[in-house]
Amino acid sequence: MSNRPIGIFDSGVGGLTVMREMIRQLPGEHFVYLGDTARVPYGNRGAETVCRYALNAASFLRDHRVKALVVACNTASAFALDALRDQLDIPVFGVIEPVARQAAEHTESSEIAVLGTRGTIRSGAYKHTLLNLRAGLDVHSIACPLLVPLAEEGWLEGNVTDEVLARYLTPIADTATDTVILGCTHYPILRNAIGEATERLPLATPALLDSASATTAAVAEQLGDAGLLRGDDSGVGTRTFCLTDLPERFAATAELFFGRPLDGECRHVNITDDPTSTTE
Amino acid sequence: MSNRPIGIFDSGVGGLTVMREMIRQLPGEHFVYLGDTARVPYGNRGAETVCRYALNAASFLRDHRVKALVVACNTASAFALDALRDQLDIPVFGVIEPVARQAAEHTESSEIAVLGTRGTIRSGAYKHTLLNLRAGLDVHSIACPLLVPLAEEGWLEGNVTDEVLARYLTPIADTATDTVILGCTHYPILRNAIGEATERLPLATPALLDSASATTAAVAEQLGDAGLLRGDDSGVGTRTFCLTDLPERFAATAELFFGRPLDGECRHVNITDDPTSTTE
Numbered sequence: 226m227s228n229r230p231i232g233i234f235d236s237g238v239g240g241l242t243v244m245r246e247m248i249r250q251l252p253g254e255h256f257v258y259l260g261d262t263a264r265v266p267y268g269n270r271g272a273e274t275v276c277r278y279a280l281n282a283a284s285f286l287r288d289h290r291v292k293a294l295v296v297a298c299n300t301a302s303a304f305a306l307d308a309l310r311d312q313l314d315i316p317v318f319g320v321i322e323p324v325a326r327q328a329a330e331h332t333e334s335s336e337i338a339v340l341g342t343r344g345t346i347r348s349g350a351y352k353h354t355l356l357n358l359r360a361g362l363d364v365h366s367i368a369c370p371l372l373v374p375l376a377e378e379g380w381l382e383g384n385v386t387d388e389v390l391a392r393y394l395t396p397i398a399d400t401a402t403d404t405v406i407l408g409c410t411h412y413p414i415l416r417n418a419i420g421e422a423t424e425r426l427p428l429a430t431p432a433l434l435d436s437a438s439a440t441t442a443a444v445a446e447q448l449g450d451a452g453l454l455r456g457d458d459s460g461v462g463t464r465t466f467c468l469t470d471l472p473e474r475f476a477a478t479a480e481l482f483f484g485r486p487l488d489g490e491c492r493h494v495n496i497t498d499d500p501t502s503t504t505e
Numbered sequence: 506m507s508n509r510p511i512g513i514f515d516s517g518v519g520g521l522t523v524m525r526e527m528i529r530q531l532p533g534e535h536f537v538y539l540g541d542t543a544r545v546p547y548g549n550r551g552a553e554t555v556c557r558y559a560l561n562a563a564s565f566l567r568d569h570r571v572k573a574l575v576v577a578c579n580t581a582s583a584f585a586l587d588a589l590r591d592q593l594d595i596p597v598f599g600v601i602e603p604v605a606r607q608a609a610e611h612t613e614s615s616e617i618a619v620l621g622t623r624g625t626i627r628s629g630a631y632k633h634t635l636l637n638l639r640a641g642l643d644v645h646s647i648a649c650p651l652l653v654p655l656a657e658e659g660w661l662e663g664n665v666t667d668e669v670l671a672r673y674l675t676p677i678a679d680t681a682t683d684t685v686i687l688g689c690t691h692y693p694i695l696r697n698a699i700g701e702a703t704e705r706l707p708l709a710t711p712a713l714l715d716s717a718s719a720t721t722a723a724v725a726e727q728l729g730d731a732g733l734l735r736g737d738d739s740g741v742g743t744r745t746f747c748l749t750d751l752p753e754r755f756a757a758t759a760e761l762f763f764g765r766p767l768d769g770e771c772r773h774v775n776i777t778d779d780p781t782s783t784t785e
Binding site for chain 2: 271
C-alpha cells in the first residue's frame, strides 16, 4: 500500500478527461495533475521537442514523489514514452496502448478508424500499436486539427461542428469501420457530436472508444497487483492541479473537461526547460 | 545608411504575412525572421508568459545585430511592447498601432470591428489604441479562436469557413460598422472569405484593413527618416528564417503565409527561456 500520489501529465487541460475517470474509478487515491498550459499544444511540435517537454514534466512530478506517471497526452504518449520509462523508476502509463487493445479486441470487421491531432496521426503510434496487437487490421488514421479548438470554444454541437466532422469522416464513409478511437483527450466532450456524425455515414454505427476508461483500468490493475494502491478505507484522496500558465479563461475551459469545478488546490508553477532540474 | 538586418519576430508563421509585405515595399533590406514555433500559439497564454517569451526572442535577435525589431505578433504587440522598448536601444514596432491609426482615419460611421485571437481581444489593446487615437469611436471586439486553425488547415473557403465567419460576425450584423481590422497576422489569407462573409451581412460592405502594409509603411518612414535604410542601389537583401521548432509540415504552412517558397536560409534554433542569454 502506498499513500504517494499518482501523477497525471498533459500538455494542457484535455488530460482532465482522464483524471476525471481516474477519480471515478479510484476515489481514494491522491492525484497531482500537471498541465503544461504555457507550452500547449504539443500536437504540432516535433518529436524531439515533445520528448524534452515530457521529461521536464516528469522531473517536476518526480519531485512530488508520485508513485506512477500517467501521460494523459496522446502526442507525448506517442513520442516520449520510451524516454520517460528510461528516466523514471516508477510505472509509466500512456493513453494509446490500453484503448488500442480494447479496439483490437472489439472490432469484428477488422477496420478501425483513429481520430487524432496532426501530431498524433503523423507519429503513426496508434496504427503501429494496433498492428502489433493484431496484424491484418485495416487502420484508417484521420488528422482532425480543428476538433481541439472546437472543443475549447465549447462548440460541442451545431452546424459548424457537424460540417467539420462530416468533412473529417468522409474517408471512412465507404468502409466497414466498426470501431472508432477518439485519439485525443479533448474528444470525449465532442462524443455526442461525433456519434451523431458517424450515424449520418452509410456505415453501420461504429463503437466510439476513448482512452480515459481503458487507461484507468490499466493503472488500477497494475498498481493493484503491485500493492501500490491506497486502502479502500483511506477516505477520499486529495487533488492538486499544477499549471505552467494560468490564462484568464482557464477555470471555464478546465471545468468543461473535468465535468465540474476543480475540487482541489490550483497552483501556477514554472518547470524549467531542462530535464535535470525543476523549480516551483 | 545601415546594412544591419531588420528583425521580425512572431510566435509562429503568421508573421510571414508581414515579412512578405516588408520585402515587397523594402526589397533592398536584409531580414532575419524568428518564429517561436516551439511555443506557438501565444494567443491563449497569460500576459506575463507572453512578455517573457518576447524578451527571449528579442534577446536572440539582438545577438543578430538587428537595427530594428518588428513584433509581427498581435499578442506580443499587445502585452510586450513596453517591456521590449525598455530593454532594447533600437526602434521597436508593433502591429497594432499603425493599422489602428489607419482605421481611425478611415471610418466615417465611427464604428470599427476588430477580429482577433482570444488573447488579443482580451488584452483590449486595439480598443485602447483606437480610443486613444479618436475618442468616441464605437469598437466591436470579436474573439475568433477558430480562424487560426482554419487558416493553418488551409480551409480558406467553403461551408465550414463560411459558417464559422457567419457566427463570429453576428454581433456586428445590425451595426453601422464600416471598417474591419484583421487583428491577427493569420487572417490576411482568409481575406476573401472574410470579405464575402461581410457582404452577406445587412450592413454596407466595410473596408478590411490588415496590419502588414500599415506596419511596413511605419517602418519605412521611421527608418528612412533616421537614415537607417540600405541604399536603393544595394541590390536585393538576404532573408534568414529562424524557427524554434521545425515540424514536418512547416514548409507547407509557411508557404501558405509567405505566398511562395521561403527564399532564404532556414535554421532550427534554440532560444533559452531566460531574457538575459540565448544560444543557437
